[in-house]
Structures are given as structure tokens and as C-alpha cells.
Amino acid sequence: MDFKLPKEHLLAKKMFKDFAENEVKPIAAEIDEEERFPTETVEKLKKYGFMGIPMPKEYGGEGADTLAYVLSVEELAKVCLTTTTIYTAHTSLCSHPIYKYGTDEQKQKYLVPLCKGEKLGAFGLTEPSAGTDAAMQKTTAVKKGDHYVLNGSKIFITNSGHADVYIIIAMTDRSKGTKGCSAFIVESDFPGFTVGKKEKKMGIKGSSACELIFKNCIVPEENLLGKEGKGFKIAMQTLDVGRIGIAAQALGLAEGALEETVNYVNERKQFGRSIYKFQNTQFELADMRTKIEAAQLLVYKVARLKDDNLPYTTNAAMAKLYCSELASDVTRRCLQLFGGYGYTREYPIERMMRDAKITEIYEGTSEVQKMVIASSLK
Amino acid sequence: MNIVVCVKQVPDTTEVKLDPKTNTLIRKGVPSIINPDDKSGIESALRLKEKVGGEVTLLSMGPPQAEVALREGLAMGADKAILLSDRAFGGADTWATSSTLAAALKKLDYDVIIAGRQAIDGDTAQVGPQIAEHLEIPQVSYAEEINVEEGKVVVKRQFEDRYHIVEVNTPCLITSLSELAEPRYMSVKGTFDAYREKDVKVWGLDEIEDTVDKMNLGLKGSPTRVKKSFTKQAKGAGELLDDVTAEEAVEAIVTKLREKHII
Amino acid sequence: MSKDVYVLAEQRDGEIQKVSFELIGKAKELAKDLNQKVVAILLGSNIKEKAHDLIEYGADEVIYTEDEMLKEYVTEPYTKATYEIIKANDPEIVLFGASSIGRDLAPRVSARLHTGLTADCTGLEIDLDTKLLMMTRPAFGGNIMATIICENHRPQMATVRPGVMDVLEKEESRSGKINEFPIEFNEKDMNIKIRKVLKRTKKTVDITEANILVSGGRGLGDKKGFNKLMKLSEALGGEIASSRANVDEGWIEKDYQVGQTGKTVRPDLYIATGISGAIQHLAGMEESEFIISINKDSGAPIFEVSDLGIVGDLHDIVPKLTEEIEKVKNES
Numbered sequence: 001m002d003f004k005l006p007k008e009h010l011l012a013k014k015m016f017k018d019f020a021e022n023e024v025k026p027i028a029a030e031i032d033e034e035e036r037f038p039t040e041t042v043e044k045l046k047k048y049g050f051m052g053i054p055m056p057k058e059y060g061g062e063g064a065d066t067l068a069y070v071l072s073v074e075e076l077a078k079v080c081l082t083t084t085t086i087y088t089a090h091t092s093l094c095s096h097p098i099y100k101y102g103t104d105e106q107k108q109k110y111l112v113p114l115c116k117g118e119k120l121g122a123f124g125l126t127e128p129s130a131g132t133d134a135a136m137q138k139t140t141a142v143k144k145g146d147h148y149v150l151n152g153s154k155i156f157i158t159n160s161g162h163a164d165v166y167i168i169i170a171m172t173d174r175s176k177g178t179k180g181c182s183a184f185i186v187e188s189d190f191p192g193f194t195v196g197k198k199e200k201k202m203g204i205k206g207s208s209a210c211e212l213i214f215k216n217c218i219v220p221e222e223n224l225l226g227k228e229g230k231g232f233k234i235a236m237q238t239l240d241v242g243r244i245g246i247a248a249q250a251l252g253l254a255e256g257a258l259e260e261t262v263n264y265v266n267e268r269k270q271f272g273r274s275i276y277k278f279q280n281t282q283f284e285l286a287d288m289r290t291k292i293e294a295a296q297l298l299v300y301k302v303a304r305l306k307d308d309n310l311p312y313t314t315n316a317a318m319a320k321l322y323c324s325e326l327a328s329d330v331t332r333r334c335l336q337l338f339g340g341y342g343y344t345r346e347y348p349i350e351r352m353m354r355d356a357k358i359t360e361i362y363e364g365t366s367e368v369q370k371m372v373i374a375s376s377l378k
Numbered sequence: 379m380n381i382v383v384c385v386k387q388v389p390d391t392t393e394v395k396l397d398p399k400t401n402t403l404i405r406k407g408v409p410s411i412i413n414p415d416d417k418s419g420i421e422s423a424l425r426l427k428e429k430v431g432g433e434v435t436l437l438s439m440g441p442p443q444a445e446v447a448l449r450e451g452l453a454m455g456a457d458k459a460i461l462l463s464d465r466a467f468g469g470a471d472t473w474a475t476s477s478t479l480a481a482a483l484k485k486l487d488y489d490v491i492i493a494g495r496q497a498i499d500g501d502t503a504q505v506g507p508q509i510a511e512h513l514e515i516p517q518v519s520y521a522e523e524i525n526v527e528e529g530k531v532v533v534k535r536q537f538e539d540r541y542h543i544v545e546v547n548t549p550c551l552i553t554s555l556s557e558l559a560e561p562r563y564m565s566v567k568g569t570f571d572a573y574r575e576k577d578v579k580v581w582g583l584d585e586i587e588d589t590v591d592k593m594n595l596g597l598k599g600s601p602t603r604v605k606k607s608f609t610k611q612a613k614g615a616g617e618l619l620d621d622v623t624a625e626e627a628v629e630a631i632v633t634k635l636r637e638k639h640i641i
Numbered sequence: 642m643s644k645d646v647y648v649l650a651e652q653r654d655g656e657i658q659k660v661s662f663e664l665i666g667k668a669k670e671l672a673k674d675l676n677q678k679v680v681a682i683l684l685g686s687n688i689k690e691k692a693h694d695l696i697e698y699g700a701d702e703v704i705y706t707e708d709e710m711l712k713e714y715v716t717e718p719y720t721k722a723t724y725e726i727i728k729a730n731d732p733e734i735v736l737f738g739a740s741s742i743g744r745d746l747a748p749r750v751s752a753r754l755h756t757g758l759t760a761d762c763t764g765l766e767i768d769l770d771t772k773l774l775m776m777t778r779p780a781f782g783g784n785i786m787a788t789i790i791c792e793n794h795r796p797q798m799a800t801v802r803p804g805v806m807d808v809l810e811k812e813e814s815r816s817g818k819i820n821e822f823p824i825e826f827n828e829k830d831m832n833i834k835i836r837k838v839l840k841r842t843k844k845t846v847d848i849t850e851a852n853i854l855v856s857g858g859r860g861l862g863d864k865k866g867f868n869k870l871m872k873l874s875e876a877l878g879g880e881i882a883s884s885r886a887n888v889d890e891g892w893i894e895k896d897y898q899v900g901q902t903g904k905t906v907r908p909d910l911y912i913a914t915g916i917s918g919a920i921q922h923l924a925g926m927e928e929s930e931f932i933i934s935i936n937k938d939s940g941a942p943i944f945e946v947s948d949l950g951i952v953g954d955l956h957d958i959v960p961k962l963t964e965e966i967e968k969v970k971n972e973s
Binding site for chain 2: 653713714716717720740741742744745747748749751752753755756757758759760761775779780781782784785786787788789790791792793794804805832833834835836837838839840841853877909910931932933935939944946947948949950951952953954957958961962965966969970
């Protein structure tokens with residue numbers, strides 16, 4: 001067992017940290033305040049290769065691996081969860097299923113520009129009445145000649161309105177339940193596809209979450225991803241990968257909150273001494289740091305499992321469950337240590353606390369993770 | 379155009395703190411970085427390469443761990459890296475350091491050498507010009523811009539009160555300011571390639587034996603030595619003037635400013 | 642045997658720079674301890690008439706070389722001239738200003754002479770036992786001081802940080818030898834070509850780069866309060882800065898904000914006016930070399946980190962201070 005990061009990963013981590021500190025952190029509060037999609041950051045993410053980290057070079061990727069990917073998410077999430085939401089949705093939920101299930105033509109046409117950052121990706125599964133219960137999909141795809149016709153809508157879709165390529169799950173045969181789901185690659189300018197209303201969210205305010213509307217949307221048959229009826233499997237497997245990214249987000253967020261807090265409690269004085277000196281502060285910090293250490297091991301381990309082509313579904317669920325609950329817990333406790341200042345927007349801690357909550361919800365709520373974990377114990 | 383960039387790994391001196399109890403430097407936990415002036419030199423070399431082609435080689439002298447700084451430069455896009463590392467090179471002052479680096483440069487094919495103006499741990503700004511002297515090539519220091527025009531290197535050279543726009547033939551040595559070029563980040567691909575596709579060659583005394591007099595290396599070859607080092611006196615409690623007229627206050631301030639040579 | 646303390650006088654556009662007189666002032670002390678002379682080297686074109694200035698500021702002798710090639714500073718002709726003068730006279734010590742000229746020239750000369758060079762010295766003295774020059778300089782980003790010696794090579798050379806050494810009182814009655822040192826230059830010596838000389842204009846502000854900052858807090862009262870600070874900072878050759886409150890009020894741009902949520906600065910001089918000194922502000926400036934603060938409230942925390950604190954009204958003191966500083970500057 002080797003708990004040391006490999007040298008290339010250490011170097012990559014340094015790059016992620018520099019990038020996060022200099023490019024992402026300075027505008028984190030601003031994009032939250034303005035609920036603005038950080039187009040300028042996305043351009044920089046493209047330039048430095050963030051959009052294709054775990055993808056092979058032959059498809060325009062960076063030729064790195066899942067471990068490097070989670071390190072990037074962890075470092076960026078320390079300063080801005082919104083930013084990581086954008087490129088994890090792109091990478092885990094759009095590029096990954098095309099890489100895994102796409103034909104060579106689909107990879108050339110979609111994966112290459114996605115990895116190079118020429119196109120931004122998104123993933124549409126959730127519907128108003130089909131969240132965790134994904135089999136209740138109402139969006140339908142009917143084959144007509146050489147194309148499919150999609151009808152229905154999706155909600156809460158990350159990167160919606162900004163993405164060029166969407167993976168859309170739709171029912172091709174309702175009678176078969178989950179086995180009647182299929183996955184499609186839909187381009188933003190396909191006829192009959194529009195982006196609807198934008199949600200106003202509690203956190204990750206810079207990322208978009210809109211409704212997708214399909215009204216007789218024409219999708220060429222060659223854009224079917226995998227086979228007909230494989231949509232549910234593709235979606236579930238995609239969420240497995242996605243959970244690794246969310247776990248890394250939550251981990252980074254908790255670490256970032258703790259770093260801010262350590263700085264603060266060393267500077268802030270009450271009763272004539274820095275509040276770090278109080279035992280309550282120290283116990284809180286020690287407890288949180290320990291749990292973060294454990295969380296990190298869960299995340300790095302699942303990344304390694306995936307890189308080694310070993311089963312990782314349960315580990316991904318465990319990492320996501322533990323890290324996201326930790327992120328909520330840590331940010332709340334950190335805010336308490338900040339006291340009144342923590343409640344103001346002068347400090348990032350209130351934003352971090354708002355942002356943390358989503359990690360317990362998206363790509364499977366904590367309860368879903370428990371279902372996944374429990375199913376491995378049968 | 380082949381460019382060699384001289385790079386030093388330095389402790390990030392902005393992260394260095396003094397232990398208030400012992401009044402000594404706390405070196406623990408201080409990260410090692412590429413010296414900022416050198417990093418802008420790497421960036422500038424990469425830009426020249428992108429414009430006119432050629433190869434960028436990084437050259438450093440230091441302990442084995444300085445390899446990391448070179449890998450970082452490779453991850454930014456440099457092609458090759460050489461680390462001069464040998465006990466015989468240790469304890470060198472600027473004269474001996476420049477002799478060692480010049481000895482290695484004599485073995486390399488270069489048109490332009492770029493060295494950072496100065497390192498943040500020593501702040502001497504001497505090694506660049508001394509290398510140029512050892513190699514008997516022209517130098518342009520304090521470069522704020524570098525361009526190549528018809529085989530000539532054109533440099534905007536900074537002084538306190540003016541700039542010189544100068545042209546110089548190759549081979550030449552240029553010392554770069556950190557404002558010369560905002561260094562790019564490593565790319566993700568770059569960080570992996572830096573270990574998997576590229577190489578850092580380590581050269582010891584054996585590799586440069588024929589281009590240098592051993593007497594000019596390391597501690598033995600250093601004309602200067604550090605007699606002692608000490609930390610500055612910790613700040614005492616300041617003076618507080620209460621109940622003074624504006625005129626008295628002005629006088630007190632002006633007196634202090636004169637003492638401090640500010641006016 | 643090596644003897645005498647040499648200084649390289651720096652001229653720009655035919656004017657001798659102040660650092661040269663500072664070097665002479667220091668050289669004079671060193672020469673006294675060694676019982677030797679102070680000799681200034683002056684290089685330029687049509688520069689002879691300035692040689693006497695160096696005498697008036699304390700040089701015992703001046704050696705000058707005139708050539709068109711020495712008009713603007715260029716490394717090689719200057720190196721050649723300096724090297725040849727040193728080679729011919731074998732001085733014990735040579736001092737240069739740690740300016741962008743001195744820091745280009747001195748290392749090149751030291752390499753040619755094969756001798757040591759200590760950069761950016763802030764302290765120089767003769768060890769009376771060994772007669773060695775003790776060269777003290779900040780290192781490690783100013784966190785430590787190191788004293789350097791050069792035992793076996795001559796001359797002992799140092800560049801000296803401008804503004805640190807004292808200039809001697811100018812005395813017109815001082816006299817000394819002024820000798821020309823003719824040097825034959827050829828085209829090869831001019832190994833670079835100056836295409837253009839551009840005078841520098843002020844760049845956009847970066848308060849983290851400024852050596853002097855005049856900063857204002859809530860005590861300024863309104864936006865116009867910054868005008869007063871602007872005048873003071875201009876007189877001092879510094880920049881203005883601000884606490885967070887004024888940025889939030891929209892009185893000044895965020896670029897000027899010092900503190901936790903602004904920039905961390907470390908100037909040689911930080912003048913805090915009307916700033917109470919919240920911990921968030923102090924975090925951004927307490928490492929400044931010298932801190933002067935003016936505040937009405939004698940209990941303001943800013944005074945705890947100040948080297949000089951004035952309890953008083955900035956609106957009264959700042960304009961008077963500006964006036965006084967301008968007066969002092971005009972005198973010199």
C-alpha cells in the first residue's frame with residue numbers, strides 16, 4: 001500500500017493549486033453574488049487542459065487519470081464549488097459516457113472537441129417527477145426513419161444554456177421500464193430543443209441549472225449512445241463516475257473551509273488572545289481535520305480503484321456520502337467559529353456553507369448512496 | 379533559435395517568518411518554488427520558441443531536490459532540463475556558481491541564454507552577468523521585453539529612470555525581470571509529460587571537468603564567504619505622541635523621515 | 642600592494658547621481674580606518690567638468706575617462722574602462738551603487754577581475770584587526786542579515802543600496818587630484834546597439850510594489866479626503882492606499898485596498914491616517930518596514946503596530962506635513 005501521491009500527481013496538484021488561488025478564488029464571491037456563469041474561468045479551464053483530464057490523448061484529452069482529476073476537483077473546490085460543478089458535469093457526465101459507450105465516429109465528433117474544451121458538455125436525466133426514481137422518465141424518443149423524435153423536459157441540468165453537447169436519457173419503450181430507457185447525444189442547436197427557465201439556487205449560484213425542453217426534437221439515429229434500452233445502465237454507470245467527482249468537490253470544500261477558519265482563528269482576538277488558543281476551537285479544528293483526512297483517503301482510494309479497472313460503485317457511493325455530509329458539517333462548524341463575521345459576506349464561509357448542501361443532493365442524495373451501499377451487503 | 383534558461387529553486391521567502399521567541403528563521407514548511415524572475419524567463423523563452431522555433435533547455439545548479447523545479451519548467455513546455463548537482467559544487471558564491479553554470483553552457487548549443495535578474499533568496503543579480511563574462515558574450519540585463527527581429531535580439535532594458543531599446547547579436551545573455559512575461563501555468567498534460575515523456579539529466583563534476591578549472595568550483599572556488607548571519611533586531615514598541623500640536627507632530631514625522639533617509 | 646578605496650561614480654545625462662556621493666561618504670570612513678585615500682572613477686562623455694563635484698563631496702582623487710561610447714550606459718565599454726582603471730591602480734576596495742547600472746556593471750567587472758562581489762550592502766565597515774571589509778546585506782527576502790568577507794582576492798567589491806549611506810556636507814574648498822585615464826575604444830567594444838532611449842513615465846499603480854504608501858481610513862470623512870493623501874504621497878514619491886471602509890463607500894477603487902480582503906503590502910514606509918486598525922487591516926500592513934499613524938483616538942489599535950503614532954487630526958496634520966516635506970525637498 002502506498003499512501004504517497006505519485007510525483008506527476010504532486011506536480012499536477014501544485015498546478016491546480018496555483019490556478020485555483022490565482023484564477024478562481026479572486027472571483028468566487030463575485031460570481032456567487034451576481035449569480036453569474038464564469039465564462040472567463042471556463043475559457044481558462046479549457047486553455048490549461050481541465051476539460052479532458054482523465055481522457056486519453058488520442059481523443060484530445062490530457063492523458064492523465066482519475067486520481068489527477070479528483071486532485072483538480074479537490075483543489076478548485078477549496079476556493080469555488082461553482083467552478084468545479086461546471087467541469088465535473090462536463091467531464092464525468094458528458095465526456096465519460098461518450099468515451100465509455102460511444103462509437104468511434106461519436107468519439108471523433110463529440111469526445112475530441114469536448115476534451116479539447118472546444119465544446120462544453122452536460123447531462124440530462126432528472127425530470128420533475130423522476131429524480132431518484134429514474135425509471136419514471138416521461139421524456140420519450142420515438143424512432144422515425146433515420147432519426148428519433150424527442151418529446152418531454154428535464155430539470156436542474158448543470159451547464160444548461162452554456163453547453164453545446166447534452167447526454168439525454170429518454171424512454172424508447174415505456175413498457176420495458178428501466179430497460180426501455182435509451183441515451184442520446186443531443187446538440188444544443190438541434191431543432192426542437194430549447195432551454196427553459198433558470199432555477200434560483202441556494203448555492204453554487206454561478207453554475208446554471210435550467211429546464212431543457214424537447215418539442216419534436218429531431219435527433220439523428222447515429223446519435224443514439226450505446227444500444228436502445230441501455231440508457232438506464234449508462235445513466236447509472238455515469239452517476240457512479242460522477243459521484244467520485246462530487247466526493248472530491250465536497251472534500252475540497254471542507255478543506256477550504258477549514259483553511260479559512262484556521263487563518264481566521266489565529267488572527268481574531270477575543271478576551272485578549274487569539275481564538276485559536278481556546279480549547280473549544282482546538283478541539284473543533286482537530287476533529288474536523290481528522291475527518292477530512294479520512295474523507296481524503298476514501299476519495300483517493302475510489303479514484304485508484306477506477307484507474308486500476310476494479311469495481312468502484314460501492315466505494316464511490318461511500319466516498320460521496322461521507323464527504324458530502326462532512327462538507328455540510330464542517331462548513332457549519334467553521335461558520336460558528338467565525339461568529340458574526342462568518343455570517344457576513346465579507347468572508348467566504350457563509351458561501352461555502354450554502355454551497356456544501358448541494359453535494360448531499362446532486363448525483364444521488366445521501367439516501368440514494370446508502371441504498372447503493374446497502375445493496376452491496378445483501 | 380536555441381534558448382537556455384538558467385533556473386534556481388528557491389524557498390518562497392514571502393512565506394518565511396521569524397520565530398518571535400528565538401528570533402530565528404522558521405524554514406519548516408516553507409515551499410520551494412522556481413525563482414520568480416527565472417520563471418518569467420522560462421515564459422519568455424517559450425514565447426520566443428513559439429515565434430521562431432527552436433528548443434528550450436533549462437539549466438539549474440542545486441541539490442537533487444531541485445529537480446522538481448525543472449520538472450515544473452518542463453511541464454510549462456520546456457524541452458530539456460539539466461541539473462548540475464555535485465558535492466563539489468556546494469557552498470558556491472556567485473562567482474563559483476557562475477563558473478559552474480558557464481562550464482555547463484560551454485557544452486550546450488545556445489543562441490540566447492536567459493537568466494532571471496536575481497533570486498529572491500539571495501537578491502544578488504550577479505550570476506547572469508558573471509556567466510556572460512565567463513562565456514565572453516554580450517549581456518543585456520533587466521529585460522522587460524524580448525523580441526527577435528531578423529536574427530537579432532531586441533530587448534527593452536529597464537533602468538530606474540529610462541529604458542534602452544537595444545539590439546544585440548547572438549549568442550548573448552539576457553537577464554529577465556518578473557514583469558517580462560507573466561508565466562503560464564503548467565498544463566495538466568504538461569505535468570504528466572514532464573515525468574513520463576521528458577527527462578532531467580543530472581550532471582556532476584565528471585560531465586563538466588574539461589570546461590572548468592576545478593579550483594573555481596564550490597566553496598573552494600568562492601572568493602567571498604559569509605562571516606556571520608543574524609536576524610534584524612525585533613521591532614521595539616513604537617513612540618506615541620499624545621497632546622502635541624500639528625506643528626510638533628509634523629516636526630516629529632519629518633525628523634523620523636530624515637533619519638530613515640526617506641527624505 | 643592593493644590600496645585605496647575606489648567608488649564608481651554614476652552619471653546619467655551628464656549628471657552625477659546621488660548614490661555616488663553616498664558611496665564617497667561611506668568610502669571616506671573606510672579609507673580613514675585603513676589610512677588610505679578615496680578615489681572616484683568617473684566615466685562619460687564630456688564629463689570632466691563634473692569631476693570636481695566628487696572632490697567637493699569628499700573624494701581625494703578622481704580618475705575620469707571620456708569617450709562618446711560612455712555617454713549612455715552600455716555594459717561592455719563601461720566594463721572595459723572600469724576594469725582597466727582597476728587593473729592599473731590595484732585598489733583595496735571598490736564600491737558601486739546597487740542601481741540598475743551598478744548591478745549590471747559590478748558583477749561583470751568582478752568576473753573579469755576574478756574577485757568577489759557582495760550585492761546590495763546596507764552596512765560596510767573595516768574590521769580593525771584583519772583590515773578586511775565587512776560587508777553586511779539583507780538576504781532571504783530581508784528576513785536575515787549576512788556579513789560577507791572577501792579574504793584572498795582584491796579588490797574587495799560591493800554594491801551599496803542607494804539611500805542608505807550618508808552624504809558628506811558639500812565643501813567647495815575641498816581639493817584633490819583629477820586625472821584623465823585615456824582608454825582606446827574600438828567598434829568591437831560596442832557589442833550592442835542602442836536603438837532608442839525612452840524616459841520612463843509612471844506606470845499604473847500596484848500598491849504591493851510601492852516603497853511608500855499613504856493610506857486612509859474612515860477618518861478621511863469623505864472621498865475628497867484622498868486629495869490630501871494624494872498630495873502627501875506625491876511629495877514622498879509614494880502611492881495612496883486605503884482601508885476597506887472607504888472602498889466599500891465607493892470613495893476609491895478596490896485596487897488600493899490593504900488588508901485581509903485586499904492586498905498585503907510591505908513598503909519601507911506606511912503612513913496610516915484615520916485608520917483605527919482593525920485586525921483585518923493590520924494583517925495586510927503590519928510587516929511594513931516603518932509605520933507612522935495619525936489618529937484622533939489614542940486607543941486605536943493601529944498605534945500598537947506603529948513605530949511613530951500621533952494622536953491628532955489628520956486633516957490638520959497631513960497638509961502641513963506635505964508642505965514641510967516639499968520644503969525639505971526643495972532645499973536639497
